[in-house]
Amino acid sequence: MARSSAMIKTLVFFTCSLHLSSAVTHSLQYFYTAVTPGINFPEFTTVGQVDGVQFDYYDSDIRKKIPKTEWIQKNEGEDYWNSETQISQGNQETFKVNMATLMQRFNQTGGVHTVQMMYGCELHDDGTVRGYEQYGYDGEDFLSFHLKTKTWIAPKRQAVITKNKWDPNTGYNTNEKNYLEKECIKWLQEYVSYGRDTLERKDPPTASVIQKHSPSPEVVCHATGFFPKEVMISWRKDGEDVNEDVELRETLPNQDGSFQKRSILKVPAEDLQKHTYTCVIQHSSLKEELVLEVPKGGGLMAVIVGVLVALVVLVAVVAGIMVWKKKNSGFRRAPEKSPSSSEHELLYD
Known part of the structure; x- marks a missing residue:
């Protein structure tokens, strides 16, 4: 699929390496990406990953959430995929508004722009958990959720508007914390049970x-x-x-x-x-x-030392290639979260 060089630059988020002593046992994360129209790329995509393995996908062209692994396809039926599709379609509309809002905040009237969100949870081998929810705009941090204080961090002045609207909503922020630290972990454990043979294997490099x-x-x-x-x-x-x-x-x-x-x-x-x-x-x-x-x-x-595997493609190309840092904010929130969760809005003025 053709993409402009500007697109490639903005769809890059920062990842950091973890020492193996604190390695994540299992992780569940979702990536949303909205882009301005007219660049031969879906205007909205989502990718779900368990332990870095893509298990579902949605984009604004197919308008349908689809399975990407055999284990999720075997264990979830039509009701699940219909529900996930509806959630993703709602997020698509929300992110369209978010894009317009952020372009206005940054005084932009054209060009290629991206709004991204990453959220999820990790279950470590010592039983500890970590959750996160972060947003980005044009490849840079925009907003992130601080679980301990249940407040929002705004690294850019354009994000302060959203922070000031979201911080007083203590009920919503408490629900966010509960979702990221509890419900998300529940779904993670469920998915791992589906694909244990695949997800808990050990293949040496x-x-x-x-x-x-x-x-x-x-x-x-x-x-x-x-x-x-x-x-x-x-x-x-x-x-x-x-x-x-x-x-x-x-x-x-x-x-x-x-x-x-x-x-x-x-x-x-x-x-x-x-x-x-x-x-x-x-x-x-x-x-x-x-x-x-x-x-x-x-x-x-x-x-x-071994045989080099031929060049590979990025599985999450469409939704993520997002290797940015992690964040976004300033508009209305979108209704997705992990399966069966419903209030994920971004920012509205």
Whole structure:
């Protein structure tokens, strides 16, 4: 599907890596994306994910919520999908209003713009839970919910209008907290029970180290084929951790349901000759960390520890490619949440 370069820039949200000791056992999250019309991209999309695996999808072209995994299709019937479709259609209308509201607040009369929302919950291996609800506009944070205080955080002045309207609504904010910390967890556990064989499997990564010299010297460490999603990739120089000149890319899905991730280390060629550099991969499927040594020598070289899976597509391309930070606000809220929840509005003036 064709997308403009502006679209690609705005549909990028920031993700941070978690250390495996605090790894999420299971997670449920929803992504909503509204875009201005006329760019050969659905004006509204939603994607639901369990443990990073897309299980449902809706967009304004098909106007129907559809299953994306076998386990959800087997366990939920027509009533469920009809209800989810109605919720998504309501959200579509709400986000259309939200887009107009935010364009007005930012004094915009045209161009390509995006309104995004991400919300969900996490259940950790120690039994603790975390919920979040966040909104973004044009790829930047706009509004987020603070669960402890049950108030809204507005990083931009254009979002303060919404914050001032939502903070006094203590009943709604209490319901938000209860949903994110309780009801969302209930749905998460339900979905995990549906797809336990898939979602609780442990697939180890295969990995490679590739040394490149153009346009600037760098070494790429690539891990692929692993599940679950959480993974740590780090670098060492003569056994010491390296934290500078490292670019850690986002974790991407493979077509087979596994994941891939890469880390890029910028290092002068002469340093590679003088020192021993290693890429270290940690994953819950591994009994011990996987260590790959960067070869000393010139030219383009690669050490393959496994077979590289061919290039993959982003499963959530349409609803998420959203790898932005997490937030949005300023309008009316939309009625979706996770299945069977109904009050998710954004912002209205």
